[in-house]
Amino acid sequence: MNKQHDISSVLTENRVFAPSKKFAAKAIVSSAKNLDKIRKAAEKNPVAFWEQCAAALQWDKKWKSALIWNYPFAQWFAGGKINASVNCLDRHLSSYRKNKAAIIWEGEPGDQRTLTYGQLHAEVCRAANVLKKFGIGKGDTVAIYMGMIPEAVIAMLACARIGAVHNVVFGGFSSDALRDRMLDMKAKLLVTQDGAFRRGTSVNLKDAADKAVAECPDITSVIVVRRSGENIQMCAGRDYWWGEVMKSATAINKPESLSAEHPLFALYTSGSTGKPKGILHTTGGYLTQVNFTSRIIFDLNDDDIYFCTADIGWVTGHSYVVYGPLSNGATVFMYEGAPNFPDAGRFWDMIERHRITILYTAPTAIRAFMKWGDSYVLKHDLSSLRLLGSVGEPINPEAWMWYRAVVGKNNCPIVDTWWQTETGAIMIAPIPGVVPTKPGSGTLPLPGIIADAVRRDGTSCEQNEGGYLVIKHPWPAMLRTIVGDDERYRKTYWSEFPPNENGEGGWYFTGDGARRDKDGYFWIIGRVDDVVNVSGHRLGTAEIESALVSHTTVAEAAVITRPDEIKGNALVAFVTLKSGADVPALHELREILRNHVAKEIGHIAKPDEIRFSEQLPKTRSGKIMRRLLREIVAEGKTSGDTTALEDFSVLEKLRATEEE
Ligand code: PRX
Numbered sequence: 001m002n003k004q005h006d007i008s009s010v011l012t013e014n015r016v017f018a019p020s021k022k023f024a025a026k027a028i029v030s031s032a033k034n035l036d037k038i039r040k041a042a043e044k045n046p047v048a049f050w051e052q053c054a055a056a057l058q059w060d061k062k063w064k065s066a067l068i069w070n071y072p073f074a075q076w077f078a079g080g081k082i083n084a085s086v087n088c089l090d091r092h093l094s095s096y097r098k099n100k101a102a103i104i105w106e107g108e109p110g111d112q113r114t115l116t117y118g119q120l121h122a123e124v125c126r127a128a129n130v131l132k133k134f135g136i137g138k139g140d141t142v143a144i145y146m147g148m149i150p151e152a153v154i155a156m157l158a159c160a161r162i163g164a165v166h167n168v169v170f171g172g173f174s175s176d177a178l179r180d181r182m183l184d185m186k187a188k189l190l191v192t193q194d195g196a197f198r199r200g201t202s203v204n205l206k207d208a209a210d211k212a213v214a215e216c217p218d219i220t221s222v223i224v225v226r227r228s229g230e231n232i233q234m235c236a237g238r239d240y241w242w243g244e245v246m247k248s249a250t251a252i253n254k255p256e257s258l259s260a261e262h263p264l265f266a267l268y269t270s271g272s273t274g275k276p277k278g279i280l281h282t283t284g285g286y287l288t289q290v291n292f293t294s295r296i297i298f299d300l301n302d303d304d305i306y307f308c309t310a311d312i313g314w315v316t317g318h319s320y321v322v323y324g325p326l327s328n329g330a331t332v333f334m335y336e337g338a339p340n341f342p343d344a345g346r347f348w349d350m351i352e353r354h355r356i357t358i359l360y361t362a363p364t365a366i367r368a369f370m371k372w373g374d375s376y377v378l379k380h381d382l383s384s385l386r387l388l389g390s391v392g393e394p395i396n397p398e399a400w401m402w403y404r405a406v407v408g409k410n411n412c413p414i415v416d417t418w419w420q421t422e423t424g425a426i427m428i429a430p431i432p433g434v435v436p437t438k439p440g441s442g443t444l445p446l447p448g449i450i451a452d453a454v455r456r457d458g459t460s461c462e463q464n465e466g467g468y469l470v471i472k473h474p475w476p477a478m479l480r481t482i483v484g485d486d487e488r489y490r491k492t493y494w495s496e497f498p499p500n501e502n503g504e505g506g507w508y509f510t511g512d513g514a515r516r517d518k519d520g521y522f523w524i525i526g527r528v529d530d531v532v533n534v535s536g537h538r539l540g541t542a543e544i545e546s547a548l549v550s551h552t553t554v555a556e557a558a559v560i561t562r563p564d565e566i567k568g569n570a571l572v573a574f575v576t577l578k579s580g581a582d583v584p585a586l587h588e589l590r591e592i593l594r595n596h597v598a599k600e601i602g603h604i605a606k607p608d609e610i611r612f613s614e615q616l617p618k619t620r621s622g623k624i625m626r627r628l629l630r631e632i633v634a635e636g637k638t639s640g641d642t643t644a645l646e647d648f649s650v651l652e653k654l655r656a657t658e659e660e
Helices: 021-026 032-044 046-054 084-088 117-133 150-162 175-185 206-213 242-247 284-297 315-327 346-354 363-372 397-407 486-494 541-549 586-600 626-635 649-655
Strands: 065-070 073-078 101-106 112-116 141-145 165-168 189-193 195-198 201-204 221-225 239-241 263-269 277-282 305-308 331-335 358-361 387-391 414-417 451-454 467-471 508-516 522-527 531-534 537-540 554-564 568-577 609-612
Touching: 032 046, 046 065, 046 284, 073 284, 084 150, 084 284, 084 315, 101 117, 101 150, 101 346, 112 117, 117 150, 117 242, 141 150, 141 175, 141 206, 150 165, 150 189, 150 263, 150 315, 165 175, 175 206, 175 263, 175 277, 189 206, 201 206, 206 221, 221 242, 239 242, 263 315, 277 284, 284 315, 305 315, 305 346, 315 331, 331 346, 346 358, 363 397, 363 554, 387 397, 397 414, 397 541, 451 508, 486 508, 522 541, 531 568, 541 554, 541 568, 541 586, 554 626, 568 626, 586 609
Parallel strands: 101 331, 141 165, 141 189, 165 263, 189 221, 221 239, 305 331, 305 358, 358 387, 387 414, 568 609
Antiparallel strands: 065 073, 101 112, 195 201, 263 277, 451 467, 467 508, 508 522, 531 537, 554 568
16 A cells, blocks of 8 residues: 555535435435434444344344454354345245246347246256255355356355355456466366357357366366357366256255355455455355345335346356345346447347346446447437446546436436445445435445545545545455455455554555545545556546546546656556547647646646557456556556456557557
8 A cells, every 4th residue: 555645636526416206205215314313323333233134134043143353353143044045045935026037138149038036946956956966065165157147146046055155257267367266265166158158259168167177176077058059178077068967956955054154255356466365255244235235225126127237257246146136036137248249239228128227337338338329328218227326446427427317318316336346245325215426426335334534544534635445344244354365364454554552443444545525425536556646646547537538539548657757657648539529630639638637637637648549458347457558658568467358459559559
């Protein structure tokens, strides 16, 4: 973490949007007064608040202690017994939900499947029996390397049912990444598929899986779902077709009654240094918070068709495609492929055809849609939509306004949800029927979440002063540790703000910078490692990017620094332009954009260099790889690891972007 004191936060946004009366009248939480009361009580006693939330789940045995806090290790609902798959499936079978759609799935080529709760339950029971037959039991790790097909969800829930720990590895990752994760987790079995459809072609997963498994001696069996139908090698005695092993399994399976702290899954995420960290989540607390947040923030009702566009390879897919919505008995819409196949209207077409009511996506996707042009959106009837969500990075106000007007027709509240792989569930977000929203702010922490923006010395920041975002009280869905490395867990998240000599304090450091405005709303400034210092001023790159994107010609921007003799750091902005925008000569546009940033933020934030490019280098989850941009600027080429990059041709193009 950077040791300087202040993080300058200079972008101000004054627009406020209250929830519409129509939305508020039907919302699950509709009384500001009640919410205020709940917030105040939860602030005094967060544990009691979370106990009430936990009571919404089905427990085999009630917990003895709601929280045992042995800094920095937490146990939530210790003594309690619970099963996540029972909460997502069995408990819905005694009502009309048995025949309600749990998953409506659409493949990229256009094929469709619907699984009712009754059918999903039967499939999960079969898969649980299959896993057991392959010798998988409580505490064993199953790796899942798949695309977005229902079997991925079935495999996850089957693990949860028998107490196996799942480790989903994003299908866009390389075989090396899969190997490293399987080795770290000592996974015993891998579930994968032949190939996954993406942008009209099939991405072969099995070949990559074979390469990885060859170096993982603990993997004894591989179960392969037939999806693309392409030719793959099956290794006799090790590889089995999912369809065949499922056929001979029964649909009756007694779930394991698991302790609340039983590990549910591990998911790997990158830090600013070192190898990816296996973030470990457990059962009772995680389920409590994903269940509560799904219901309250997405205002989930039984007649909603809810579409979260995240891949199950990311935490958003875990918490808000699988465990959160299914534990609420919701109907989840799941899509296999790319948002621009066969054209950039695919999402809007599916929303129209399936009458989707809730859309939860990422700013990077929203900016791509902006760039592709409004006509793809406007062609479709989106009147079914009633709520929009955003996650994954700060959403720049221009994108927020576009999302609201063009997609939501000024009718849908936007819930901008701040959280992390580590937090497991949403932490800061508006409660849509009650909390007025501001473009670019996640608004307030949820009841029971004690968050603050603090200075390096731990004192709270003043209004609008940028600082470090910390969580001051344990929360139920928090990570429990980093797999196999308690020390790294302590060092990464808990060493910046340790307890004082009286044992007070001891806060979780998020790695993000943030400020609070006069209403207490949080504004995320970006990762602290993306905070830059120019002429002694510290700025969040996200803010400069936001300013650039607010110009009518700009689709996307990434700001990095290069060393500068006088200023310490000079700002370099990579900018992609909107297609069809009215663009002057580039040297003129550079000046216009510099002046625009100066106007939006101030002269200190004016980029020293602006490079135009057709695309920015991104990971498959849509995060801009600023490290590669830094290398291109410093060395004219990249030297580090590029395995996470979605499209390698971007690098070639970027090298040619130098300002003339
Ligand atoms: O910097 C914050 C940003 O994404 C980080 C967490 O990334 P990851 O673990 O991959 O999880 C993404 C999905 C939850 C955070 O530290 N971030 C996430 N959501 C927001 C955000 N930044 C601003 N606003 C958000 N809504």
